[in-house]
Amino acid sequence: MKLLYIHQHYEENKGATRSYELSKRFLEHGAEVVMISGQGDSHITKEGLVVKSTHTPYHQKMSTIRRIWAFIHFFLWSILLGMREKKIDKIYVTSTPLTVGLVGLILSKWKRRPFIFEVRDVWPDVPIHLGFIQNRWLIQLVKWLEMLIYKGATHIVVLSEGMRQNLLQKKKSQQVK
Secondary structure, eight states: OEEEETTTTTTTTSOOOHHHHHHHHHHHOOOOEEEEEEESEEEHHHTOOOEEEEOOOOOOTSSSHHHHHHHHHHHHHHHHHHHOOOOOOEEEEEEHHHHHHHHHHHHHHTTTOOOOOEOOOOHHHHHHHHHHHHHHHHHHHHHHHHHHHHHHEEEESSOOOOOOEEEEEEHHHHHOO
């Protein structure tokens, strides 16, 4: 099985190594794993994980405009890298940002392969509640995109019970409308 794994903020040696550790487990179980990452250089790890970088600069001190540009940069380049990958069986995408979920959805439709979405953050809830997103049209747009991604995913993985309850509540409110 060949797994295309997409994580904009992938790390091997720093604190956020969940995707690296998970990839090692997939490799141990016989999968071929290709990681599309925003940071670092393209390389192959000692375990055999193929990492392909979009070379997207990103850090927490960037201005809002520069962060948006980074999300767009990663979005476009990761779609291009994903389309170039041959004979993939599944697509595994981990958030944040939410735009990474769109990459998975687009590649899933393009390649006609299942798409698994790992929700690592309650996005867009957090930036809305913190006041970073205030425009009501933009709020509606990001909430619509969030639901589009959830509906397009074959499976959704959440990292906590609270996140699971959050998603179930959103699903319930969508069914009422």
